[in-house]
Amino acid sequence: MRLLTKRLVFYVALFAVWELAIRLFGISPVIMPAPTDVFRALGEMIGDGTIARDLGASFMRLAVGLVIALLIGLALGILLAKSKTADDTLGSLILALQSIPSIVWLPLAIMWFGLNEKSVIFIIVLGSAIVMTINVRTGIQNVSPIYIKAARTMGSSGPDLFFRVLLPASVPYFVTGIRLAWAFGWRALMAGELLSTGPGLGYTLKYASDFGRMDMVLAIMIVIGIIGVTVDLLLFQRFEQRVRVKWGLEAAH
């Protein structure tokens, strides 16, 4: 409860200082709107259904992209974990690709798919699949040797060993992979929408920017932030924590 109080005081103070500074120095809302303007814009956009419509469109894209990315990541991760040759060759390429932000693929994606949904989904898949691949590979390679030994003395080998021991033993890494895939995908989605087409949160943000509506821009940024934090902290990190406790990787709190 004390934590909540501290945070509440902090945010109230933050908005108060912000509001005060804007009024004191008479800053134009085109440069920086006051929090009251931002919340009014947010209220309007929620009221007229803009936010709901944009969120729906954005999440649809993200869901499609993530499902494709997770399937690719799982398949590639298994391949890299099982084949030394694939890991030495394809693995190095994937590590190299990881250092390229997926959004820089957009020009190429637009040439290939056109200025539409597919390009954005392509960017999401690229961003998310790589991090999922790396986690699946690491997970399978890091399965505790004692599990493998124990299973072998119980007559398990080959595909039976793989499906009944190696895969389930790697689940904590898969969960981390999914969380990171979401985080990368969410960022890629916003960047993609900002630079291509709508409807979607990123697109509305650009639209607002074109009309100099910085109150709307900030309102959408707040929505993006809140959704990012909510999904990551409340959903994924909790789930990840539970899995890690169950798998004996972390003590319960």
Next chain:
Amino acid sequence: MFLSIENVEKSFGKDGRRELVLQDINLRVEEGEFVSLLGPSGCGKSTLLSIVAGLGNPDSGRLQLGGRDIRKPGKERGMVFQEAALFPWLNVEENVMFPLKGSMSRDRMRETARHHLRLVQLSQYGGHHPHELSGGMQQRVSIARALAMDPAVLLMDEPFGALDEQTRMRLQDVLEGIWIETKKTILFVTHSIQEAVRLSDRVIVMGTHPGRILQDIPIRLGRPRNLHAGEMAEYEAHILGLLKTENDKVEEEEMRHAASH
């Protein structure tokens, strides 16, 4: 059904030179016998056990169980490790059912698992997950899991080595009870003299550099053993004397090694 180990040798590569870990190992374990391999760390007792399990291969020599060569792991040799090695994604009952899959109906599997959980006095815990159990309880589940596939021989690699003294003594009682009830052949690795004498029909005392069998000591005492505390102490003193000479040798070698660097 008996286990025979003939002329087994094993060496590991180390800094470019080979070190002999097991030399001239000959051992015969009769059906229903409880045999312990006892020795200081580095005597190769765990290596020998994993060779019997089929997890490692000897450089030379021959291993047979019931007249058939041992080449790879198999369900006729159950293994209990120092870590319980239970699968965290399965509950206790599913863990015990793990080795049974494909060999019987699901109902029979469940029934067999429950029977063996009763044997280790954990029938109330079938629905729990491993992380909810203490170390001693996890190790009992691991014993139940190995026994559930009805192996001809049970291999145990310092199964109580990571447990506290009280839990350890309690599990020794439990294991002796199981052995009296099931008459399983057990090959048990330990570095505790007390534990070896407490549990075994025969104690195989091993020495180091290279790992070899020093002496095969039959423990001619009735069961349960805790009724024979006095005689057990005599056996323990005898074995301690044997290992003392070994320890002096190890110490001397370490000194020489330290001096040469």
